[in-house]
Amino acid sequence: MKNVQTKLQIPSPDCNGNPFCGATQWSRKKIAVKSGKQLLTTQSYNMKKLIFLLLISASAVAQLQKTEPPFWYAGMQNPELQIMFYGKNIAQYDVSVTNNVVITGVQKTQNPNYVFVTIDTKNVPASDLTFSFKNKNKVAFTKNYSLKSRKKDSALRKGFDSSDLIYLIMPDRFANGNPGNDSTADSAEKADRSKPGSRHGGDIEGIIKNLDYIKELGATAIWNTPLCEDNAPRGSYHGYAQSDVYRIDPRYGTNEDYLRLSSELHKRDMKLILDYVTNHWGSEHWMVKDLPTYDWIHQFPGYAQSNYRMATQFDPNAADIDHKYCVDGWFVQSMPDLNQANPLVNKYLIQNAIWWIEYADLDGFRVDTYSYCDKKGISEWTKAIMDEYPHFNITGEVWMNDQAQMAYWQKDSKIGALQSYNSHLPSVMDFTLQGAMMSALNEDKGEWDKGAVKFYDNFTNDFLYPDIDNILVFAENHDTNRLNEVYKNDFKKYQLAMSLIATVRGIPQIYYGSEIGMAGDKAKGDPDIRHDFPGGWNGDANNAFTSVGRDAQQKQFFDFSSKLFNWRKSAGVIHKGKTKQYLPQDNVYVYFRYDDQKSVMVVLNNSNEARTFKTSRFAESIGNFKSGKDVISGKTVDLKNDVSIEAKSAYILELN
The missing domain is CATH 2.60.40.10 (Immunoglobulins)
Structure with missing residues (x-):
C-alpha cells in the first residue's frame, strides 16, 4: 500500500484545486480488456474503487503536510x-x-x-x-x-534538584552506538570524523550503551545538548540550529530511541534533562522557509546581529535601540531569532515543550540563551510549564558575570520585583563561580583579590538568590574552556575543583570526559573542547568506558571522581544543609556544610605549599566534634590539635 501511494500523482492544475477531480474524471472512463470491449467487471470495479480512495487519500496527504x-x-x-x-x-x-x-x-x-x-x-x-x-x-x-x-501522576513528576549530579553530554562526540545512522539520505551534512567541526557519529544508542558507566561515575541525571533535527549544511553536530523540533535528528536515532533512553535512565533511578532552545531556530527549519507570519521571527528586515548585552533587559538607563538589538538580534546569522512576543509563537513553543515532557517522560529542562528572549514572553513560557508540572525543574542559561544580574532571572527574585518582573524560572546557572574556578586554582599565592578568596567572595552574594539550593554549579561546559586545559591536566587542581563542586550549595554539573582528564583549548575553536570520548568508536586506541581500558591518567581521574560523587549521592547534609564559610588564610579556604544532625568540614589548600592551621578558629562550627574522616582517603583527622594539609589538596571531613 505504501509503495502504491508514493507513485500516485497529484491532480493536475486544471482541476482548479479540487482534490477529487482527477480521480473522478478517471473513474468515468471505460477500460478495454484483451478479450474485447466491455465494461468493468466486478473485480476491476472494486480495484478501481480502491485506487479512487487511494487518490483521495493521496490528495489529502498532499494538502495537509x-x-x-x-x-x-x-x-x-x-x-x-x-x-x-x-x-x-x-x-x-x-x-x-x-x-x-x-x-x-x-x-x-x-x-x-x-x-x-x-x-x-x-x-x-x-x-x-x-x-x-x-x-x-x-x-x-x-x-x-x-x-x-x-502517565500516572504525570503532573506530579519530580524534577532534578540538589541531590543530583548532572552529566553533560554532547551526543555527537560521546559514543557511536549505531554506525548505520551516521549519515542519512535526508541529512545535509554527512559524517566525517576526520574533520573536527563535522558530524562524528555519536548517537542515542551510544549513550544508552554507556549508561552504566555514567551511573558508576556517580551521576544521577544526564543533560544532552539538543537532539532534535539540525539539518544545517555544516556545523550541525552541536544541535542548536534546530530544523524540526518534533523530530529527533535521524543521525542520533528516532523519537522511539529517545523514549528508550528515558526508560533506561529511569530503570537506573536516573533523570533525563532536555536542552530546550526558546530563543532561536536554525535557518533550515521548515517553518522559517515558509513563515506563518512576517513577525514569527525578528526582522530588521532580515538578519541583524545581537549585541549580546543582556544587561539591557533591566538597565533603567538603557537606550531602546540597544535593548532591541540584544533581544531581537540574531544569535548568529544561521539562527533566526524567534519572536516570543508573538502569541502564536509562544503558544507553539509552550506546547512543544509540554509535549516533550509528556511524550518522553522528562525530568527537567536546561534552557539555552534564556536571557536573550523577550522577557515577558519567556516568563509566560516558563510559568505555563511550571503550572502544569509544579515539581518540575528548569535551569536557564543566564551567562552574566554579576550575581545580582543572574539572581534577577530566578523565580520570585526581589531584584526582579523592583521592576515588577518575575521570570518564574526555578534555577539559574552560577557563571560567576565558574569564572572564579577558571583562574583561582592557578593562583598559588593568596592575595587580597586572588586565589581562594574568589570562592569566598562568590558565596558572600548568596543572599541575592531567592532559592540558593536550586542554582547550577559547574566548572565548565560545552561553551567554556576545558577545565583540564586551564589546569594543564594537573590532577591536584582537578581534585580541588571537583571537591568544591561536590560540596557547595546548589546542583553540581560536570562535563563529559573531564572525569578521565580530557582537555581542549577553546582558543583553537569549539570543536577542540568537544573531542570524541575515547572508546566511543570502534577502533579507538583505548576504551575509557571500562576500567581495563583506561590508561594510568584516565584511571586516576575516574577513580577519584567516582568515589567523590558516589559519596555525595547519600550526603543529605550537602544536598540541603546550611553553609558557614571562613575567610581564607594563606590561600587555605575552609567552610562547613551542616544541619541539625551532621556536619562536613571542607578544607581546600589552594597554596603550592603544605599548610598547618589551628582548629580553634573554627570552634563555632566544630563544636563538640573531636575528629573528622576524609571521604576520599579514609584518613581520620584529629580536630583537637593543629591540622596539616598537603599543597594543592583537599579534605572533605565528615565530623564525628
Missing part, C-alpha cells in the same frame, strides 16, 4: 490546545471537529498555508478526534487526531 503538535494528552491543567495545520492553501477551508469538542478559535495568517485551530479539551477523555476540512460545505479531506492518556 504537517500537524503540530502531532497528538496531545487528555486531562491537562490548561485545557486549551492550539493545533497548527500546514499545507498548500489550507486556509481556504473551514474546519470542524467531532466528539462535541468545542473549537474556541480559528486563526489564519497572511500565509495561506497555515491555519491555527484552538480547541477546548476540558472533560474530553482520551480519544480519537476527526477534523474535517470543508470547501463550500463539502468535505475535502479529514485528519484524525489523538488525545492520549497521560
